[in-house]
Amino acid sequence: MAISRRDGLILAGVGAVAAAAGALAGVFALQARTGAAELLSTTFRDLEGRPRRLLEWRGTALLCNFWATWCAPCREEVPLLVAAKAAAAGNGLEIVGIGIDSAAKIREFSETYKINYSLLVADATAVDLIRALGNRGGGLPYTVGLDRSGAVVERHLGALKSPELRQLVARLRS
Numbered sequence: 001m002a003i004s005r006r007d008g009l010i011l012a013g014v015g016a017v018a019a020a021a022g023a024l025a026g027v028f029a030l031q032a033r034t035g036a037a038e039l040l041s042t043t044f045r046d047l048e049g050r051p052r053r054l055l056e057w058r059g060t061a062l063l064c065n066f067w068a069t070w071c072a073p074c075r076e077e078v079p080l081l082v083a084a085k086a087a088a089a090g091n092g093l094e095i096v097g098i099g100i101d102s103a104a105k106i107r108e109f110s111e112t113y114k115i116n117y118s119l120l121v122a123d124a125t126a127v128d129l130i131r132a133l134g135n136r137g138g139g140l141p142y143t144v145g146l147d148r149s150g151a152v153v154e155r156h157l158g159a160l161k162s163p164e165l166r167q168l169v170a171r172l173r174s
Helices: 005-034 036-041 072-088 103-113 126-132 162-173
Strands: 043-046 051-053 061-067 093-100 118-122 142-146 152-157
Touching: 036 126, 036 142, 061 072, 061 162, 072 093, 072 103, 072 162, 093 103, 093 126, 093 162, 103 118, 142 162, 152 162
Parallel strands: 061 093, 093 118
Antiparallel strands: 043 051, 043 118, 061 142, 142 152
């Protein structure tokens, strides 16, 4: 039995909608397994106490760096992140530091180190989030790179070195 042109177009349209829905469901399923959905939807506070979520940067590549003021490797890494933020200005990449410490200590640290990227404040429960993102031991610093769609494309435990950071930034921008 031959299909009419009209019926063929309808079937093609239904197929296209089903394919798009499947692709979208696949992205959400992947984010759920990688911890990305939880990271993007978690509410943190900024240094002024306002609630913020990483979803606010939807459509922008994100380099999320979990750190603490008392963490020696974190202190080594901060100047590299400051330089990367200056170099990436206006290039579709945002660096967000998620400090596991008090807002007062993070603010003081930020002023001392002249941090030029967004800072959010997390409490000790952020360690569970870090574990969901693949850092089983909960060590710091821990960096997670998210592409423009919000998918995790990179994870790095420990202080990033300059060449590693350049590669990560290039990968996130592509």
